[in-house]
Amino acid sequence: MNGAKLRIMVLDDEPIVCKRLKPALEKQGYEVDTFTQSSDAMEQIKQIDYDIIVTDLKMKGADGMELLTEAKRRSPRTEVIVITGFATLETARQSFRKGVFDFIAKPFKLSEIQEVVKRAEAKIRGE
Amino acid sequence: MWSGINKLWNRIFSRKRDVIAFPQIFEQFQTLLEYHQKAMELITDLGEKSGGEYIFDRKYLFDSVHELQDLLLRMIKALNLISSNRYYDLYPTLDRIFLPLEAELRGRLSLAQEPYVIKLADARLDNQELIGGKAGALVQIIHRLRIPAPDGFVITNRAYHRFLEYNDLADRIHSWIEAWATGKEELRKAAGQIRYGLLAGIVPQDLAREIKQHAQRGAAFWAVRSSAYGEDGDLSFAGLHESVLNVPSEQIIEAYKKVVASLYSPEALVYRRKTGMIGEEGAMSVLCNEMVASKASGVVQSVHLRNGVPDSLAVYAAFGLGRTVVEGRGLIDRFIIERKPPNQISSKDIARKESLIIPLPGGGERETRVAEENQLQPAISNETIRMLVKWALALERYFKRPQEIEWAVDDAGRCWLLQSRRLIVPEIADESREDICESCSTYPVLIEGHGSVAHAGVGSGIVHVVNSNDDMDNFQDGAVLVTRFTAPWLAQVAPMASAIIAERGSVAGHLATIAREFRVPTLVGVEDATKVLHNGMEVTLDTHSGIVYAGRVRELIRYELVQSMVFEESPEFRLLRRILKRVAPLHLIDPQSPDFTAGGCVSAHDMIRFIHEKAVMELIDLPTFLKRFKGAKVWTLASSIPIDLKILDIGGGIDPDVTGSKIAIEQIQCLPLKALWAGVSLPDTWDTEPIDVDFKGLMSSIGKNWDAGPGGLGTTGVNLVVINRIYMNLHLHLGYHFNLIDARMDDEPQHNHIYFRFVGGVTDVTRRSRRAQLLARILSHYHFNVAVKGDLVIGRLLHLPKEEIHRRLGLLGILIGFTRQLDIQLRTDRDTSQFVEMFFDRHAKFIEESLAKRPGGENEWRQAENYGVG
Numbered sequence: 001m002n003g004a005k006l007r008i009m010v011l012d013d014e015p016i017v018c019k020r021l022k023p024a025l026e027k028q029g030y031e032v033d034t035f036t037q038s039s040d041a042m043e044q045i046k047q048i049d050y051d052i053i054v055t056d057l058k059m060k061g062a063d064g065m066e067l068l069t070e071a072k073r074r075s076p077r078t079e080v081i082v083i084t085g086f087a088t089l090e091t092a093r094q095s096f097r098k099g100v101f102d103f104i105a106k107p108f109k110l111s112e113i114q115e116v117v118k119r120a121e122a123k124i125r126g127e
Numbered sequence: 128m129w130s131g132i133n134k135l136w137n138r139i140f141s142r143k144r145d146v147i148a149f150p151q152i153f154e155q156f157q158t159l160l161e162y163h164q165k166a167m168e169l170i171t172d173l174g175e176k177s178g179g180e181y182i183f184d185r186k187y188l189f190d191s192v193h194e195l196q197d198l199l200l201r202m203i204k205a206l207n208l209i210s211s212n213r214y215y216d217l218y219p220t221l222d223r224i225f226l227p228l229e230a231e232l233r234g235r236l237s238l239a240q241e242p243y244v245i246k247l248a249d250a251r252l253d254n255q256e257l258i259g260g261k262a263g264a265l266v267q268i269i270h271r272l273r274i275p276a277p278d279g280f281v282i283t284n285r286a287y288h289r290f291l292e293y294n295d296l297a298d299r300i301h302s303w304i305e306a307w308a309t310g311k312e313e314l315r316k317a318a319g320q321i322r323y324g325l326l327a328g329i330v331p332q333d334l335a336r337e338i339k340q341h342a343q344r345g346a347a348f349w350a351v352r353s354s355a356y357g358e359d360g361d362l363s364f365a366g367l368h369e370s371v372l373n374v375p376s377e378q379i380i381e382a383y384k385k386v387v388a389s390l391y392s393p394e395a396l397v398y399r400r401k402t403g404m405i406g407e408e409g410a411m412s413v414l415c416n417e418m419v420a421s422k423a424s425g426v427v428q429s430v431h432l433r434n435g436v437p438d439s440l441a442v443y444a445a446f447g448l449g450r451t452v453v454e455g456r457g458l459i460d461r462f463i464i465e466r467k468p469p470n471q472i473s474s475k476d477i478a479r480k481e482s483l484i485i486p487l488p489g490g491g492e493r494e495t496r497v498a499e500e501n502q503l504q505p506a507i508s509n510e511t512i513r514m515l516v517k518w519a520l521a522l523e524r525y526f527k528r529p530q531e532i533e534w535a536v537d538d539a540g541r542c543w544l545l546q547s548r549r550l551i552v553p554e555i556a557d558e559s560r561e562d563i564c565e566s567c568s569t570y571p572v573l574i575e576g577h578g579s580v581a582h583a584g585v586g587s588g589i590v591h592v593v594n595s596n597d598d599m600d601n602f603q604d605g606a607v608l609v610t611r612f613t614a615p616w617l618a619q620v621a622p623m624a625s626a627i628i629a630e631r632g633s634v635a636g637h638l639a640t641i642a643r644e645f646r647v648p649t650l651v652g653v654e655d656a657t658k659v660l661h662n663g664m665e666v667t668l669d670t671h672s673g674i675v676y677a678g679r680v681r682e683l684i685r686y687e688l689v690q691s692m693v694f695e696e697s698p699e700f701r702l703l704r705r706i707l708k709r710v711a712p713l714h715l716i717d718p719q720s721p722d723f724t725a726g727g728c729v730s731a732h733d734m735i736r737f738i739h740e741k742a743v744m745e746l747i748d749l750p751t752f753l754k755r756f757k758g759a760k761v762w763t764l765a766s767s768i769p770i771d772l773k774i775l776d777i778g779g780g781i782d783p784d785v786t787g788s789k790i791a792i793e794q795i796q797c798l799p800l801k802a803l804w805a806g807v808s809l810p811d812t813w814d815t816e817p818i819d820v821d822f823k824g825l826m827s828s829i830g831k832n833w834d835a836g837p838g839g840l841g842t843t844g845v846n847l848v849v850i851n852r853i854y855m856n857l858h859l860h861l862g863y864h865f866n867l868i869d870a871r872m873d874d875e876p877q878h879n880h881i882y883f884r885f886v887g888g889v890t891d892v893t894r895r896s897r898r899a900q901l902l903a904r905i906l907s908h909y910h911f912n913v914a915v916k917g918d919l920v921i922g923r924l925l926h927l928p929k930e931e932i933h934r935r936l937g938l939l940g941i942l943i944g945f946t947r948q949l950d951i952q953l954r955t956d957r958d959t960s961q962f963v964e965m966f967f968d969r970h971a972k973f974i975e976e977s978l979a980k981r982p983g984g985e986n987e988w989r990q991a992e993n994y995g996v997g
Contacts, residue, residue: 106183
């Protein structure tokens with residue numbers, strides 16, 4: 001891989017999603033931090049500018065929409081990928097307006113998210 | 128006859144039935160088919176999710192189950208509409224199947240319906256909530272991996288709750304734990320109080336009776352072990368809970384209490400708090416196994432570091448009972464074996480074993496001396512070592528974690544598995560922190576980005592290509608199964624494979640199901656895999672990246688053993704599998720069986736099958752009640768073929784410009800009927816030559832004279848077809864047999880079907896049965912799913928594309944003519960074969976042309992797998 005490893009944050013209040021995404025993305029050559037609490041994730045983005053954030057939309061506490069708004073405000077070059085079970089057109093449209101890179105409806109295939117992350121990486125690396 | 132039927136009809140059915148017009152019923156039927164399709168898709172989707180390629184959460188499971196329930200409810204409503212409410216008993220059936228599902232989803236295991244004690248042989252898989260982690264693993268080892276373990280039973284969580292309730296302990300335990308957790312009470316005191324309470328508790332009569340019954344049915348002595356929820360899974364609890372060995376049957380109750388009390392040892396409490404498990408889920412099942420009077424016993428570790436490299440297994444062995452090895456008493460033998468095939472023994476350290484532990488006749492055990500001349504003998508043979516290594520690697524493949532296995536060899540030399548748990552190897556955990564992506568990139572890639580994941584994971588081994596039954600001989604444990612097909616017989620070797628790569632097959636197919644059951648990482652639909660992968664090559668499959676690497680990617684294998692989560696063990700996957708068990712299996716296969724009732728439905732799939740079958744039957748029965756069509760326009764087909772066919776168009780089946788009451792086939796717009804007629808009207812099909820009737824056949828035919836009128840070679844009864852543009856429901860009464868063809872052909876294959884039913888005949892039942900056999904053979908050849916019962920033949924096809932339905936209807940058209948009077952000619956069984964051949968000979972050209980695209984040869988496997996059965 002060219003250049004430094006990209007850092008990815010995964011936020012989902014269902015632990016299974018984090019547990020499964022972490023190794024799958026690590027094997028693609030990314031550094032991955034996972035969070036099941038949106039408050040913890042909020043704190044973390046104050047410390048680190050992630051290259052890519054993968055987040056659920058609907059969670060307890062601060063929801064994904066707040067996180068992505070905050071992340072984009074702090075670091076506009078961060079690409080956000082939204083994963084959610086509430087796959088309605090409206091939420092998708094709303095998240096796109098906030099500058100979301102892509103939107104994946106749960107349940108999804110590992111290969112699907114890997115592909116989207118790869119596209120985000122290509123964009124970040126200006127390929 | 129008609130008046131008789133009408134009377135019967137009026138007696139059986141309410142007047143309401145008169146009111147519902149056929150088009151309405153037909154519409155309900157079409158809707159029902161749509162629900163049917165959706166429900167089947169949902170079940171297939173759920174099955175696919177269990178393969179690990181998808182990421183899903185509880186919500187998905189919740190939604191899917193509710194959607195399925197909703198679809199079934201709609202199907203029941205539709206069927207009752209069609210049948211004038213004759214299937215009301217499906218409503219309670221729906222509840223019976225979905226209420227337990229609801230309980231599963233809400234995480235409220237309805238313990239009330241579960242037993243206190245359950246035999247290992249009867250315990251369900253994926254049910255750790257009831258029997259705990261250790262027993263849960265043992266059940267999988269026995270049922271899936273088929274490794275011999277001593278008989279036994281589990282005293283379940285329900286028993287534990289009963290015990291607490293009877294002694295009023297639940298609240299007291301809770302307050303002691305709370306006192307400790309909030310720092311009001313010190314650990315040892317809190318733990319001591321709880322344990323005292325449990326040990327002094329009385330096991331209630333009903334529970335004690337059941338435990339004793341099970342104990343008395345088995346051996347004289349028992350190993351009584353803890354099996355807490357989560358134990359031996361990702362949380363090992365190793366050594367925290369008590370095991371009591373060599374317990375006489377009559378003392379099991381005391382041993383039970385001892386083991387239960389160990390759930391609240393100070394160490395166990397601290398451990399549970401550290402792992403965030405303090406609280407409700409502290410429940411203890413207890414596993415009781417018959418003691419093996421062991422000649423030798425010990426431990427295998429599936430990973431052993433040799434010079435810092437984890438490329439070996441270690442077997443530790445001693446004479447007598449297992450405590451010697453497990454507790455590190457005295458000197459023991461050590462065997463180091465290479466992990467890579469053929470698993471050579473690389474070193475043997477035979478210790479001077481001066482003492483051994485033996486069981487005492489009245490229970491308990493004692494240490495005794497080993498005879499001088501035996502002290503330097505190895506405790507086990509090479510053969511036993513090989514067996515243990517095979518088990519250890521199979522267990523590691525299945526549980527996806529390094530394993531530590533306790534085993535014993537009995538006096539007869541048989542090897543038994545006592546328990547297997549996760550082995551923690553800190554060194555490989557450290558090592559695998561290295562950059563996994565970089566390490567993998569140094570290995571050549573043989574295949575990338577092809578195929579679909581049937582079961583996710585990483586597997587490595589030597590390629591063994593299987594293309595026929597013979598190739599399966601010598602299939603080694605841990606080999607990579609590479610195949611062009613996904614034939615059912617692969618089930619024999621699939622569980623032994625470390626990975627499976629198939630050129631064909633689908634993620635909903637048979638092989639995928641087996642792969643999931645045995646947790647074998649599997650890619651299907653990898654075109655040309657056999658061109659790249661050859662016998663003897665060492666490869667590594669990683670489904671997460673969709674890559675087959677050349678060589679053994681050690682870094683990746685280690686990463687998987689330590690870092691990657693074992694998705695199969697996660698609560699979500701286990702929940703999914705429990706749901707699937709209540710949803711997916713099909714028990715109601717034979718519509719003629721007495722169990723084919725609403726009450727006989729065990730799974731959601733059974734209900735779907737039952738409703739579909741009954742709906743088809745209702746529709747099929749309709750033309751019998753011709754009264755329904757009083758006043759409707761009935762057309763007559765003008766044709767040189769001597770079938771007086773009446774046509775009822777329910778919309779779009781006939782050219783709207785036609786006038787009069789007779790129509791030609793060209794004016795018919797119904798696709799299935801046109802397709803069928805293409806076969807019927809082939810020059811050779813309608814053989815009008817007189818048939819050579821022998822005396823027996825003639826007598827038999829004369830003897831029959833229901834209300835058939837002229838009978839014989841002409842036409843009899845009513846020949847009626849109900850059509851629209853894409854649907855046909857045809858009833859023929861030719862000669863003395865009834866033939867029904869119900870077909871739908873449209874652009875979307877998933878809604879298409881052909882239902883073929885044939886019964887009766889002019890001759891004795893033997894000849895009629897011969898004709899049934901002949902039909903069955905011809906239909907099977909064209910992938911119909913055929914059932915024969917006496918002279919009744921039912922053939923079904925589902926989900927084929929329009930053109931495939933078209934071709935097969937053509938074939939049925941030919942069959943109508945061909946079989947018209949065939950029973951008369953089928954004098955011997957040999958005639959059947961001759962006529963089958965004659966059929967193919969005579970109609971070979973048409974069949975060849977119209978079935979030209981029929982995939983043959985190797986593709987038949989795919990067909991057999993993918994064509995549904997109604």
